[in-house]
Every structure is written in structure tokens, then in C-alpha cells.
Amino acid sequence: MKRLFEWLHARTGYRGAVHVMLDEPLPPGTGWFFTLGSVLLALLAIQLLTGAFLTLYYAATPDHAYDSVRFINSLGAGRIVRGLHHYGASFIIIALVAHMLRVIAFGSYKPPREVTWLSGLVLLALILAFSLTGYLLPWDQRAYWATVVTINISKLTPGAGEIVAGILRGGSTIGALTLTRWYGTHVIFLPAALVLLIVAHLFLMRRHGISGPVRQRDGSPTAFFPSQAARDTTMVLIVIIVLAACAWRGAPPLEGPADPTDATYIPRPEWYFLGLFQLLKYFPGKWEVVGAMIVPGLVAAFLALLPWLDRGPARSPLQRRAIMSLVLVGFIGVATLTSLGWRDKPSSGGSRDSWTLREIGGRVYAQKLNCTKCHAETGLADPLEGGSSTRGPEWIAGHIVDPEMIAPGMREPPATIHEREAAAVAAYARRAARDPYPGYPPNIELIAPVWARYCVGCHKIEGDGGTDGPDLTHEGTKHDAATLRRWIEDPEQVDPDADMPAFGDRLSGEQLDAIAQYLASRK
Amino acid sequence: MAHIPEPPAPTGRRRALVLFVNTVVALIGGGLAAVLGAFTFGSRASASQVRWSRAGTTSDLKPDEPVARVLSVSRVDGWYRARARETVFLVWDGDKTIRAMSATCTHLGCQVQWQSKEKKFRCPCHGGVYAADGTVLEGPPPRPLQTIEARLESDSSVLVRL
Numbered sequence: 207m208k209r210l211f212e213w214l215h216a217r218t219g220y221r222g223a224v225h226v227m228l229d230e231p232l233p234p235g236t237g238w239f240f241t242l243g244s245v246l247l248a249l250l251a252i253q254l255l256t257g258a259f260l261t262l263y264y265a266a267t268p269d270h271a272y273d274s275v276r277f278i279n280s281l282g283a284g285r286i287v288r289g290l291h292h293y294g295a296s297f298i299i300i301a302l303v304a305h306m307l308r309v310i311a312f313g314s315y316k317p318p319r320e321v322t323w324l325s326g327l328v329l330l331a332l333i334l335a336f337s338l339t340g341y342l343l344p345w346d347q348r349a350y351w352a353t354v355v356t357i358n359i360s361k362l363t364p365g366a367g368e369i370v371a372g373i374l375r376g377g378s379t380i381g382a383l384t385l386t387r388w389y390g391t392h393v394i395f396l397p398a399a400l401v402l403l404i405v406a407h408l409f410l411m412r413r414h415g416i417s418g419p420v421r422q423r424d425g426s427p428t429a430f431f432p433s434q435a436a437r438d439t440t441m442v443l444i445v446i447i448v449l450a451a452c453a454w455r456g457a458p459p460l461e462g463p464a465d466p467t468d469a470t471y472i473p474r475p476e477w478y479f480l481g482l483f484q485l486l487k488y489f490p491g492k493w494e495v496v497g498a499m500i501v502p503g504l505v506a507a508f509l510a511l512l513p514w515l516d517r518g519p520a521r522s523p524l525q526r527r528a529i530m531s532l533v534l535v536g537f538i539g540v541a542t543l544t545s546l547g548w549r550d551k552p553s554s555g556g557s558r559d560s561w562t563l564r565e566i567g568g569r570v571y572a573q574k575l576n577c578t579k580c581h582a583e584t585g586l587a588d589p590l591e592g593g594s595s596t597r598g599p600e601w602i603a604g605h606i607v608d609p610e611m612i613a614p615g616m617r618e619p620p621a622t623i624h625e626r627e628a629a630a631v632a633a634y635a636r637r638a639a640r641d642p643y644p645g646y647p648p649n650i651e652l653i654a655p656v657w658a659r660y661c662v663g664c665h666k667i668e669g670d671g672g673t674d675g676p677d678l679t680h681e682g683t684k685h686d687a688a689t690l691r692r693w694i695e696d697p698e699q700v701d702p703d704a705d706m707p708a709f710g711d712r713l714s715g716e717q718l719d720a721i722a723q724y725l726a727s728r729k
Numbered sequence: 730m731a732h733i734p735e736p737p738a739p740t741g742r743r744r745a746l747v748l749f750v751n752t753v754v755a756l757i758g759g760g761l762a763a764v765l766g767a768f769t770f771g772s773r774a775s776a777s778q779v780r781w782s783r784a785g786t787t788s789d790l791k792p793d794e795p796v797a798r799v800l801s802v803s804r805v806d807g808w809y810r811a812r813a814r815e816t817v818f819l820v821w822d823g824d825k826t827i828r829a830m831s832a833t834c835t836h837l838g839c840q841v842q843w844q845s846k847e848k849k850f851r852c853p854c855h856g857g858v859y860a861a862d863g864t865v866l867e868g869p870p871p872r873p874l875q876t877i878e879a880r881l882e883s884d885s886s887v888l889v890r891l
Contacts (some may be wrong), residue, residue: 252761259765263772263807270808277808283767290764432746439753446757588803588810 232434233418234425239312240416242305244438245445249298250404252446253336254397256291264343266389268382271345272463279456289453295337297449299478302330310512310533313521314417320513322410327509329403332396337476339392342385350464351473353380353388359486362495380466420521462640470669480547481540487550505536561637562670566646567658568634571627574655577606591638602632630658653721656713661721664706667728675706682729691722772807781888784819784829787881792823795843795850795861797832802891816840817877817889818850820861829879829889830863835872850874 215221232240263284265274278284306326309315315323342353357374361367376383428434465471475483482502489497508515516529523530572578572590580587606628623631646654657667664675681690689700695718697704710718784798795818804813816832832840839854849866850859858867863874878890 248757255761255765259768262769265808273808281768281771283764283771286764287768432743432750435750436746439750443753443757450760 228429228431228435230412230415230430231427232416232430233422233427235419235423236416236428236434237419238437238441239308240418240434241438241441242301242308243411245441246298246301246305247404248442248446249294249301249449250400252290252449253294253298254401256287256294257393257397259287260291261393264389266343266386268345268385268464271343271385272460275344275346276460279460285456286453288457289455290449292457293449293452295340296476296478297445298333299337301445302333306330307533307537311523311530312417312420313516313523313526315513316417316516316519316521317513318414319410319417322407322414323513324510325403325407325410327506329400329407331506332400332403336392336396336400337478339388339396341476342388343392344460345385345464347461347464347468347471348473350380350466351471352475353384355473355475357384359498362498364495364499417521420523462636474551477544477548481543484543484547484550508532508536561641561644561646562633563650563654563657563667564630564662564670565633565637566650567654567656568627568630568632569638569643570651570655571631571658572634575623575627575631577631590635591643602635603628606631606635624659626659626663627655630655630662633658649720649724652717653724656717656721660709660712678725678728680728681725682727685726687719687722687726690725691718694718694722779890781880782891784817784879784887784889786887787821787827787885790819790821790887792821793861794845795820795830797843800889800891815891817891818843818874819879819887819889821881821887825881827879827881827887829877831875831877833875834870835865835874836868836870841874 260278263274263278263281265271275288278288309323309326338356342349357371357380360374361371363370374384374387376387474480482498485497485501486494487497489495512529516526518526520526572581577590581590607623607625661678662671664672666673666677667679685693693700693704693706694713695710696708697706698708713721782800782802784800789798790796797816797818800815800817801812802815804811818830818832820828820830834841834852834854834857836852836855836857839852841850841852841857841859843849844851848861850861850863851857852859852868852870856868857865857870859870859874860866863876865871865873880888882888
């Protein structure tokens with residue numbers, strides 16, 4: 207073995223490279239504060255590795271992106287790899303801010319290290335670009351709507367808003383062209399730039415040596431390996447254990463597939479953008495550009511100019527009170543905005559547990575309209591329930607109404623279907639792809655198709671339905687079942703000026719009773 | 730660049746630190762390799778999915794005569810769902826028993842054809858010949874035609890497991 211290494215060294219001189227890498231001379235007193243760069247480097251390496259492996263399964267098209275990410279989640283190790291990549295991004299932001307604060311506190315950006323500092327700031331910008339582009343890739347609701355917001359913010363760029371937004375979007379809307387563009391940026395251009403800049407950053411760090419403790423200590427320089435290397439390794443180990451613990455539970459679950467027609471979705475960015483998100487709320491209307499561009503621009507300019515604002519030879523933070531208090535105020539400001547943004551969650555954001563009447567009605571229609579003839583365990587197509595379909599609403603609507611929409615001749619043309627029935631089936635198909643049918647009592651299954659066919663156009667229950675008539679969510683507090691039945695049968699019989707059409711001839715007595723009783727029970 | 734100091738003579742402390750650094754690096758590397766390896770090779774299990782498909786009713790069949798049916802089956806290929814057309818031969822005994830065979834020649838994968846006059850399957854590619862029950866009679870095929878699980882429902886519809 208020893209002879210093999212001797213031979214290798216004689217042919218390559220590799221020990222010289224190892225010597226240069228590991229025996230970096232460090233000023234005396236270099237300690238734990240100087241381990242943060244190595245932590246960042248390790249986290250970035252994990253991010254590059256997990257990211258590279260995720261591309262084995264990821265498909266960057268609107269039709270397949272969501273399915274492919276869901277497939278990754280379904281693999282045991284896939285959940286962990288995605289978890290590492292997801293939480294790794296957050297860990298990098300934390301390590302990066304800690305590293306930057308250490309550099310500021312120790313005055314490490316002072317001459318001759320100004321360019322090292324600037325290269326670090328460009329790295330920060332690159333890493334934020336990474337998280338922005340990566341956020342879109344799962345193509346779920348969260349990804350899609352966060353990107354809508356990002357692109358709308360980019361329109362505020364003074365003088366070139368539409369041009370910048372157009373470049374980010376790729377096409378005229380956020381879609382296939384946006385996804386491939388952001389994917390290419392995320393996996394090719396940004397990593398290439400990142401690696402180059404990291405090499406430059408490390409080269410500069412080695413060229414000037416590390417800055418060391420703020421007050422020079424006596425003693426001769428010591429080599430990086432093994433004492434400082436052991437400190438770095440310890441910190442890296444601790445951070446990776448915490449990261450692995452987060453990743454073990456897997457990345458947060460996907461939301462529903464991206465749905466550009468869903469007007470009710472309230473987008474929220476990743477936590478490290480919540481500060482900016484919160485800031486925007488204080489600058490409404492035409493002042494928005496101040497929050498979106500000017501304030502962040504001023505912060506960036508301040509950071510970039512720090513080595514020139516903070517002249518003077520002193521490195522101890524105690525002798526640089528003005529700069530230190532400015533940075534502290536800035537940090538507290540960002541932290542406050544972030545926590546305010548964190549707390550300002552929309553109250554009713556979560557997903558509904560119970561199915562809407564329209565969805566339940568859609569299930570009844572799906573059975574009546576022979577959908578389940580093909581969509582069955584033994585059928586041509588996948589069953590509707592059990593989480594397989596991730597088609598968008600437009601596709602589903604087309605598929606229900608137009609018999610030739612997929613695979614001509616493979617399915618029997620359905621009987622003519624009313625548009626509201628089709629809408630109900632579409633609502634059901636989308637719901638069934640996510641959640642198993644919980645089962646509802648027969649009276650609900652009796653009235654749900656009636657509701658989905660006749661009532662939903664004008665009335666709302668629990669946020670689903672039309673607005674021409676009154677909201678019936680709490681109808682039971684206003685009328686009893688008998689009045690409601692008479693009203694639905696023939697409104698003019700109760701109130702001669704009623705606008706609502708009579709349903710007595712369209713609904714059976716059983717249906718009239720059931721829907722009147724149901725509405726009366728809604729208190 | 731400052732002068733690079735010569736590595737000091739190995740001491741007990743130095744040896745312990747070197748061991749520590751090397752162990753941790755090996756552990757992290759090994760852990761990552763294990764997770765990423767499982768990730769890379771873990772997809773094979775989910776590459777296919779077998780389920781019962783409808784293949785017509787007995788009214789489409791003739792007793793004791795193999796009848797070719799082209800089925801469109803949904804194949805799960807990781808995150809992708811594809812439709813594949815597969816030809817199966819159904820052999821019905823005229824009563825309660827149904828058998829199904831793949832039409833794929835076991836030699837090099839061509840599709841065999843039923844010759845009703847000879848009562849034999851012939852492969853057009855390299856002259857393989859199979860009997861009506863799928864056993865090899867002549868030519869290069871190494872194995873009989875693959876049998877496919879099949880069952881007859883009470884409503885006389887035929888299900889095959891593909």
C-alpha cells in the first residue's frame with residue numbers, strides 16, 4: 207500500500223496538493239468562530255450532491271413535474287434526499303448569515319480583503335437565486351403562486367419592468383417555458399457560477415490568509431490540519447446531524463398541483479423571504495417599488511460599501527461602535543420583519559377536511575355517467591380515487607365533456623352532460639386525487655347532486671357556489687324545514703316578488719324534503 | 730503567502746485529532762453514499778404494476794380455439810403512466826375455464842400468429858412453432874409461450890392479469 211502511494215506521488219506529486227490544502231498557516235488564536243466557512247462549504251456540497259441525484263427522477267414539464275416529485279417522495283430514500291435538499295437550503299441561509307455576521311464583527315473585510323468580501327456578497331445573491339428558482343420546481347400550488355408573486359415583483363424594476371418579467375417568464379404566461387428556464391438556471395447556470403465563485407472566494411481567502419482574531423496574538427502560525435480541521439469537522443458534524451434529523455422526516459408534503467385558475471390560494475414565500483414579504487405590506491400602491499427594490503437595494507449597497515464606509519485599522523467591534531450598531535439595527539430589523547411575516551398567516555388558509563356538496567355530488571354523477579366503467583381497478587384507466595390523477599382543471603373539464611379528448615375510440619361517448627354536472631365531476635376528480643372519499647350519509651348523497659346541479663349556480667355553502675342568491679351556510683338559523691320546502695317548490699307561493707325559479711316540477715318529493723331538511727339543519 | 734510550517738512530529742494528541750477528522754469524514758461520506766445509493770437503485774421496485782384488465786366476454790371467443798385480443802394496458806413507469814398495447818391469446822374450453830397466453834415469442838420477442846388450419850402458433854421471424862397449449866414444437870424458442878393469469882367472471886366477461 208505504501209509503495210502504491212509512493213508510486214502515485216512520484217507520478218503526480220499529489221502530496222504537494224495535499225500539503226497546500228491542509229497545511230494552510232493560521233494565525234495564533236484562530237478558533238471556533240472560524241469554522242463557519244467550512245460549515246457552509248459542507249452544506250453547499252451536500253446541496254450539489256443531493257440536487258444532482260434528484261435530477262435522476264425529476265421531469266421539468268408542467269404535465270409531469272408534480273408527478274415526478276411525488277414519485278420521489280414515494281421512494282423511501284427519496285423522501286430523505288428531498289428532505290436534505292429542502293432543509294439544506296434553509297441551513298445554508300442560516301450558516302451564511304452567521305458567517306457574514308462573523309466577518310462583519312471581526313472587521314475581516316478590511317484591506318486587503320475587500321474583494322473577498324465582495325465575492326462573498328455575490329455568493330449570497332447566487333444562493334438567494336438558487337432558492338427562488340428551486341422553489342418553482344415541484345410545481346404545486348405553493349410553487350406556482352410564489353412564482354407568480356416573484357415575477358410580479360420583478361415588474362417593479364424601474365424602466366425595464368416588463369422586460370425583466372418577460373425574461374423570467376420565458377413565455378407569455380407562467381408555464382412550460384418558465385419551468386424549463388428556471389430548471390436550467392437552477393441546475394446548470396447557477397451551480398457553474400457558484401462553483402467558480404467559491405473557488406475564487408477560497409483562492410482569495412488563501413491568498414491573504416485568514417484574518418484571525420481581532421487582536422494579534424503572540425506565537426507562530428499553526429497549520430490548519432489537524433487542530434483547526436478538527437474544530438471545523440466537529441461543527442460540520444453537529445450541523446449535519448441536525449440536518450439529517452430534519453430530513454429524516456422528509457420534505458414538507460406537496461400541496462395540490464399548480465392550478466392557475468384557483469383564485470382562493472394565498473401564496474407565501476419560503477421563511478427567509480418573509481422579511482421582504484412583510485416589508486411590501488408597508489408600501490402599498492405606487493410606493494411598492496420602495497419596499498421591493500429601493501430598501502433591499504440600499505441594504506445591498508450598504509453591505510457592498512462596508513469596507514469603504516468602515517475605514518480605519520481597528521478590527522475590534524468595540525472600537526467600531528457606529529458600524530456595529532448600524533449592522534445590529536439592520537439585523538434586528540430583518541429579524542423583526544421575518545417574525546412579523548411568519549406570524550401574519552392567513553387565518554383560513556388550510557385545506558378543508560370535509561368535502562363540499564359539489565364534490566360529493568360530482569361523485570354521484572361520476573357513477574351515474576359511467577365514468578367508473580373505465581376508471582376502475584379492472585378498467586382501462588386508473589381508478590378516480592386513490593391519488594393517481596394530477597391533471598389540471600382544464601384537462602379534466604375537457605375530458606368529461608369531449609369524448610374524443612383522449613384516445614379516440616377508447617371510451618364510449620358519455621350521455622350529454624350538463625355543464626354544472628361536468629363542473630361537479632371535475633371538482634370530484636380533483637378532490638379524489640388528493641383525498642379518499644370519507645363516506646357521507648345517504649341523505650347527503652341524495653341532495654349533493656341536486657345541490658351541484660341546481661343550487662350551486664346562485665347559492666354558496668361554506669365558500670363554494672355562486673353569489674346571485676343568498677349564502678345558505680347558516681340557513682337553518684333563518685327558516686325551518688317546512689318553510690324552506692314550500693319556498694323551493696314554488697317561491698312565489700311564499701313571496702310573490704321572489705326572483706328564484708320554482709323547482710317543484712324538477713325535483714322529486716323525496717329530494718325536496720331532503721334538501722329542505724338539510725338546509726334547516728345548517729345553523 | 731506566508732511560510733508554510735513543517736508538520737510537527739506526530740504526538741498522541743495529533744494522532745487522535747487525525748483519527749477523529751478521518752472518522753467523521755468517512756461517516757458523513759458513507760452516510761451520504763448509502764442514502765444516495767438507495768435513492769438511485771430504489772426506483773426499480775416501482776417500475777411496473779400488474780393488475781386485472783378486462784379482455785372482452787366469452788361471446789367474442791370460440792371454444793378450444795386461441796383467439797387473439799389486443800389489450801390496452803396502463804403501465805406505471807415510475808411517475809409516468811403509459812398505455813401499452815399487448816396481444817394475448819385467450820383459450821376458452823367452452824365452459825368455465827379460460828387460459829391466456831402471451832403472443833410474444835420466447836425466442837427474440839416477435840409476435841406469434843395462430844394458424845387455424847394447422848392448429849399451431851407460428852413465429853414469423855425465425856420459424857418457431859408452438860402447439861395450441863403453448864408448448865414448443867419446432868425451431869429456436871427456448872421456452873413455451875408465457876401463460877398469463879386469467880379468470881372468467883359470472884357475467885361471462887374475461888379478466889387477465891397484465
